[in-house]
Amino acid sequence: MIRLGGTAMTKNLISLKVKCPHCHKSLMDYTHYLNAKPSIKLHIEVKGQNGTINLCSSYGCYEKTSNVELVDNEIARLSCPFCKKEFPSPTKCGECNAPLVGLDLDKGGKVHVCSRLGCKKHYVTFEDIYDTLTQFYKEYDDYGAHDADF
Numbered sequence: 001m002i003r004l005g006g007t008a009m010t011k012n013l014i015s016l017k018v019k020c021p022h023c024h025k026s027l028m029d030y031t032h033y034l035n036a037k038p039s040i041k042l043h044i045e046v047k048g049q050n051g052t053i054n055l056c057s058s059y060g061c062y063e064k065t066s067n068v069e070l071v072d073n074e075i076a077r078l079s080c081p082f083c084k085k086e087f088p089s090p091t092k093c094g095e096c097n098a099p100l101v102g103l104d105l106d107k108g109g110k111v112h113v114c115s116r117l118g119c120k121k122h123y124v125t126f127e128d129i130y131d132t133l134t135q136f137y138k139e140y141d142d143y144g145a146h147d148a149d150f
Contacts, residue, residue: 015057016124017106023083027103029054034063040103043084044068045077046117052081055113062120072118075099095121 015037018027029041032054039054044066051068053076064070078101079086089100089112098116105111105124114121 014059016059016111017057018103018111019106020080020083020085021087021102021104021110022080022085024104025080025082026106027080028057032065034058034065035061039065041081043079043081045079046074047071053078059111059122059124070117074117076115076117078115093119093121095119 018040019025020027027040027042028038030038032039032041034054034056035058037057040057042053042055044051044053046068049068051066053064053066053068053070056063070076075098077086087101087103089102091100091102091112092098093100093114093116096114096116096119098114098119100112100121101115102110102112109127110125112123112125
């Protein structure tokens with residue numbers, strides 16, 4: 001169940017598990033849930049303020065909480081809370097031209113999110129589509145795909 005503007009909407013969202021592309025530690029926060037799923041915990045720097053941001057791990061959900069003020073249109077610098085390295089990406093957002101942030105998916109591939117606060121551009125990429133989708137369908141069997149479908 002998702003609440004958008006006070007309206008309840010039912011939607012099956014996939015919760016993505018991500019890890020740092022540098023130190024490979026899990027970025028999942030099992031103590032802070034958003035949309036009834038563990039959130040993604042990152043270090044954030046925005047407008048000279050440093051703190052923590054928790055992003056909803058459900059693909060297509062834009063909920064987030066932070067201990068710093070989040071002002072739309074500001075560019076956030078996001079980094080790993082463990083190794084402190086930033087998540088730079090040579091790719092720019094197709095919507096607003098801000099840098100994209102790339103996080104490794106636990107099962108292979110990457111999820112890319114825009115670093116501009118308020119921009120909702122995000123997408124997932126896979127390097128080995130067969131192995132990743134096979135693992136994806138095994139984990140999320142509700143979709144009804146089987147190895148024979150490939």
